[in-house]
Amino acid sequence: MAVSAEPSIELDEGLHQRIARLARQRPDAPAVIAPQRRLSYGELDATADAWAAGLTAAGVGPGDQVPIILPREADLVIALLAVLKAGAAYALLDPAWPAARLREVTAMLDAPLVIASAEVDGLDLPVWTSPAPQVAAPPEFRPAELRGDAPCCVFFTSGTTGRPKGVLTPHRATARLFRPGSFLPFDEHTVIPLAAPVPWDAFSLELWGALLNGGTSVIVDGPYLNADGLRAGIERHGVTTAWLTSSLFNMVVDEDVDAFRGLRHLMIGGERLSPTHVERFLRRHPDIVLLNGYGPVESTVFATTHRIVPSDVDRPDGIPLGRPVPGTEVHVLDGDRPCAPGEIGEVCVTGAGLGLRYLGDEQLTASSFVTVRIDGRDVRAYRTGDLGTVDGNGLLHFRGRADRQVKVRGHRVEPAEIERRVEELLPVRSCRVVVDRTGTEPRLIACCVPHRAGDPLTGARSTLGEVLPGYQLPAQVVAVDAFPTTAQGKLDERALLAGSAGTAHHVPQGDTAAAAGDASTALVAGIFAEVLGRSGVPVEVPLTDLGGTSLDLGRVCARLAARLGRPVPLARLVADPTARAVAAWIDAGPPAGDDDAAEPRDVGVVPLTPIQLIYLTRHLLDPADLTSHCLVTWVVDGPLDHAALVTALAAVHARHEPLRAAYLSDPRPVARVLDIDPPPLETLPAQPSVEAAVAALRTLFSAELLIEEGDVWRAGVVEAGDVSVFGCVVHHIAFDGWSESVFARDLATAYNAARRGTALPDSPAPPSLARSHRDYLARVAASSVDEHRDRLRAELNGVPALQWPGDQPASGRSALGLVEVPIEPRVVAAVDASARAARVSRFAALLHHYVTALAEITGQDDFAVGIPVAQRHGPGSELAVGCHIALLCLRHRGTAPADGPAALRATADRFTEAFAAQDVPFQDILILNEPPGRQRPPLFQTMFAVQNNAPAILELDGARTTFVRQPYLDVPLDLHAELWPRADGGYRMTVFFRRDVVAESTARQLAECIGARLARTA
Known part of the structure; x- marks a missing residue:
């Protein structure tokens, strides 16, 4: 029998060619999951062929850049793939952009047509709409065969000239990120939410990170991925990997940190990270890989990544940006001279990820993409404008900007562009944009000197909103008499920001919650005020008009969901973000059949x-x-x-x-x-x-x-x-x-x-x-229990009893024994390294060493192990005292090598199968193993747990408290092994055993064997 290896991602071909190969190999595998539609790889590729044939007939071909103005949905993915198959490059534009912005960027593209679902106001381009779903590509159509350096997509970013910049990137720039051995294990099991703004390079990260290795892209219905959307994706579709901007990550950590439960990998970045939020995440989710990603759009998505560990949050210089991704080199230069370790210079990027050029701006292309001589060779490099250092370990660290550029919710913003637009559109002599960083996310303040002294510039934000996209729209437009300067005659931004802070944000008047007189409106208005930091808000005024941001909408959703006990769709607030409208939705109740319907609180x-x-x-x-x-x-x-x-x-x-x-x-x-x-x-x-x-x-x-x-x-x-x-x-x-x-x-x-x-x-x-019970039932209803029950019954039928070796156990009623072994931080780090090499979680690696040690001590190659897992998935479940756990049963058969990546992956696969069946009631399978002879626990006699719960901190006024972890009074199984985290990053391993069943020498031998196996990884 011949075995063929899965082809790796090639850098010298088009992305669509890779998708076509996957469609031939795995036509029925899920490629795209949208709220109302699913596409397999075969369906995605065939539909894109049909669309590409239509685009080619309409005149699209190599050298074209085709704008796509569609919402984030399945048709958007088909459209961009069709453009690539036609040999052209795509440019994803946000349908929510002002018409003036759309006209401006489509003119830069010089496109033959625009792909949209309907006519776009103000655009003179022909509109191409999709053919009927049943239409197939004509037999004579052949998708374009492209090299990796062919243009692939255009990303628009902010420019200092007052106009956006269009960065044209090649196919290889995206493909380089997702080859085997990259910064994360992207494969056919990868499931990623597609939630980033469509014009952004993070959209490419989410889409192609899923599709280029046969994974699944789950399209998020909403402006961004909030806590409810993340939790739903994990529970319903098995989302494994996600990307969040730093601001959005902070918001989810603040409002619903347990929404991450079930993820394997989380990528964050786009702005400087908050060590406080990172620390809270790592403490709550130590088994989730947390990755800091850095890179300007000109180097396509990421230039460097860094896996964040607990010690990073204590670095005085911030969390590192990390090391280069595959196909990329990063240099810190002073002019053309490489800087020494620790010396600050400009971060410059080289390699396959670089963009080809800026659209229509040869001068800017020449000044930004330069040739530098490094290690005796001339290389093409992009000068980022970021300042950084490289430490002795080769880690890149951020040290600020060489210019005024800022990041707002992950978007790159040039204040100069906004200033030029303000001066064009408003009756002002001059404008300076400053950044207020006192809140939960940066806010842009446009300070203007009006033509007429005393002009309050009423309606300024509305005027700017007709031209500027939301992330560039200033939160405030403030009229000032003059710009303060420093002693050196330069603009004093601190003084300007301090002066604008004293200018009250204009709040439209209206009925307050008290005047409204109903409980739901008072609840919503109270949360609005809480999020905005005010004493009260009018109930008929949108949150955004009160100074709230898009992330503030997410905070409102999270807090409402916690108070109501059911999810609150972010799209509901975006559609009409007034307290009155949201209260009306609450009072109307969920539609008939809505699984999110709330139960009365007093069901007895x-x-x-x-x-x-x-x-x-x-x-x-x-x-x-x-x-x-x-x-x-x-x-x-x-x-x-x-x-x-x-x-x-x-x-x-x-x-x-x-x-x-x-x-x-x-x-x-x-x-x-x-x-x-x-x-x-x-x-x-x-x-x-x-x-x-x-x-x-x-x-x-x-x-x-x-x-x-x-x-x-x-x-x-x-x-x-x-x-x-x-x-x-x-x-x-x-x-x-x-x-x-x-x-x-x-x-x-x-x-x-x-x-x-x-x-x-x-x-x-x-x-x-x-x-809580209703949430449990909803989870069970969505988890294919019958299918997993049948598999478990077959898997667990006839599990043999563990025969404990060693001295004769004590007779009589059980007395509980305890053996403790320390696991040092360096050993944990080595386990993590072996887990990364095998592409498994830390828990899977630790579990592997436990079951292997158990097999070694008992001499058995067939037994079962119990594993407790948390089941806190419903809204507000993290706030509850209660029993929200399940027990998994993993049957270990010694059919894999004792050590090495293959063995770790085999154990991880068995755990994944057991985890998928966590909602099968144990009562449904216990009957398989009625123990003959002596009464032993059915199914499994030993349990293994790695504890990762938050510490029980009792902060009492006037006193200091210390939590004491007491030993159990008794355990239900023969032997119970747990790993408890230590403050230094190590573990305390406890092995409890029943003396009437297990000899102390056996328990000690097992604990020492586990410790020795773990130590050998270091």
């Missing part, structure tokens, strides 16, 4: 999830069982106000329905929300040490929890000298690892409010039990 009885059913069954069979007791404990150094603590416990009890519910069989398993008092704060006798106090709490928390009566949790405090030890026990049926940080945050908020004598601050409410 809710069915249990499969994992909760397991916990309930275990409790009913043995009420004294301690395996579901979750402990949280803090040492409090400083005065602890017991009265405030009691008030805080009551507030948390009232806020989280799972903590005040009864879990019972009624006769079906349900949770019944109760109106019951919170547990009392039990004060235990003082102890001589912290250790003794912790032991006293463990004794208190070892008592039975009567969950069928609503006795779900308890709290206690012990004095130990100058400190107090405070803790709680919560039954696992109402709690999980993520809940620890939520519980701590809410408890601290309520405690501090009680001490200060103030009301609890307004905050989004967590979803009710009913809403």
Whole structure:
């Protein structure tokens, strides 16, 4: 049998030729997923052939640059591919651009026609519309065969002359990014949202990053990718990789950091990164590869990338830009002289990614794309205007601009272009544009000296909006008497910005939320005001007219979704961003059949999830069982106000329905929300040490929890000298690892409010039990459970029991044993390197070493391992205390090599299959493995977990607190291994084992074997 390798991406061919090959090899593979349409590779290629034949007949051919004015949809992808097949280059233009802007750029293209769905106001070009879907290309049509240096696409960017610049780039410039061994593993499993503005080179990153290796492009219906869109893409389409500008990344981290859960890779950039936001992301999602991407459009998408690690956020000079991408070299030059390491110079880019020229501007092309002599050879380079240094490790660092250029929401903006337009369009003598960086994103302020003194320039923004695209439109147009200067006679931008800050932004008048008199309008208007940082807003005025940006719309969506318990489409706010209109949409309720319909918050009885059913069954069979007791404990150094603590416990009890519910069989398993008092704060006798106090709490928390009566949790405090030890026990049926940080945050908020004598601050409410269960059911309905159930039943049938070697285990009732092994940061770094080489996640690499060590210690090549995974996918789920987890069952068969990339990928593939089946109830497959003889846990006897939950930080006024990670009281399986993150980037590995089943020598041997295997990677 002959095996043919997948052809690699060639740099000396057209992008469309690569797509045609993929269509022949994998015609049914999904290429494009749009809200109302799906295209396989075969359908995409054939339809593009038909369109290309029509374009060729209309006169399009090599040397042409064809404008495409279509919304971000499937037809847009077909159209640009058709232009390439016709031998021409495409230019994607934003339909939302003002007519004057469209006329200007189409004139620069000198195009024979424009591709659009209808006539475009003000354009004299013939409009070419798509043929009927069933039309096929005539037999005689042959797509153009192009070389890699042929023109491919035109990107328009801001120019200093007052006119936009059109950068013409070749096919090879895009293709170089997505070859094997590039900065990310782009392959047939890659699924990327297509959400960037269509004229931007990031659109190429998203589109071709998916398509050039057989992946899938998921088109986002909205102006940009917000948290709801990202979460929906991950859940519905398996999105693996995404791109966000720095501003948009910051917004999602602020508003809904759990929206990233399920991603494998996230690329960010376009502006300087915020270390604070990066740190929060890495702490919450350590297994997601976070990549900083840098590159001007003249070098096509990225020139350098850098995988961000936790230590990067502490660099005093900011997060590095990284190292060159394939086919690219980056040099830091002082004129034509290469700079020494650490010396600041201009960043210059060479290689296959460079643009061919600027349209219609030979002089600018000659000054920007220059020939420099480097290492004894003459090379063509682009002078970026960015200042940078290269450190001793070869990492590029940003050091500012050599000119005034700024980035706004990832768009390159030349203030000079805006100034020239303002002076052309408004009655002003001169204009200077300054940048206000005090808010969540940069704001452009146009400061103008009017022709007539005292002219307020009313209506200036409306006039400019007829010519300038949204990202260039100043947030304010301010009239000034004169421009302040420095002692050297130069413009004093700081003084000008300070003066404009004192000029109030004009807010149109109208009814306030209070005057409107209804709750929904008051809710929306309150969120508008919250986002804008104001005390109130008129309800009939669009958020954008109140000074809000497009990202502010996204913040409103995220906060509304959290308050309402269901997604709020970004497109809804974009269509009519007034508080009155959004409130009307809320009051109308979702359309019939809308899966996002909100449940009433006070539904008394809710069915249990499969994992909760397991916990309930275990409790009913043995009420004294301690395996579901979750402990949280803090040492409090400083005065602890017991009265405030009691008030805080009551507030948390009232806020989280799972903590005040009864879990019972009624006769079906349900949770019944109760109106019951919170547990009392039990004060235990003082102890001589912290250790003794912790032991006293463990004794208190070892008592039975009567969950069928609503006795779900308890709290206690012990004095130990100058400190107090405070803790709680919560039954696992109402709690999980993520809940620890939520519980701590809410408890601290309520405690501090009680001490200060103030009301609890307004905050989004967590979803009710009913809403959480509804979100779970929606997820199950979309996850092909029947298909995965059948596969799991076949996969897990007859899993043999693990036979533990070693000394005879202790007899009698189980006593829990514990072995701990440290994993140093350098070992973790080495594991990451091996994972990257194998194109798998850190977790998959760690899991591989666990199962391989288990096989080595037991001598078995067939067994199963349990893996807990979080299931917090619904709106607001990150705010909830509750049990939102599932258990995966991974069957390990020793059919792969013990080590190396192939072995890691084999384990990763098995985990991916298990992860895809996470919504299959365990009860559906447990019957396969009724254990013969001695009673062992069905399916698997061991569990492996890598903990990545946020730390449980209890910030109490007037005291310092330290979280104490207590050992489990008991575990349900024979052996339970976990990796807990350390502050230095390493791990603490804990191996809990039941002494009546596993000998201590065996548990220690397994822990040491895992540690040794991991250490060998370093």
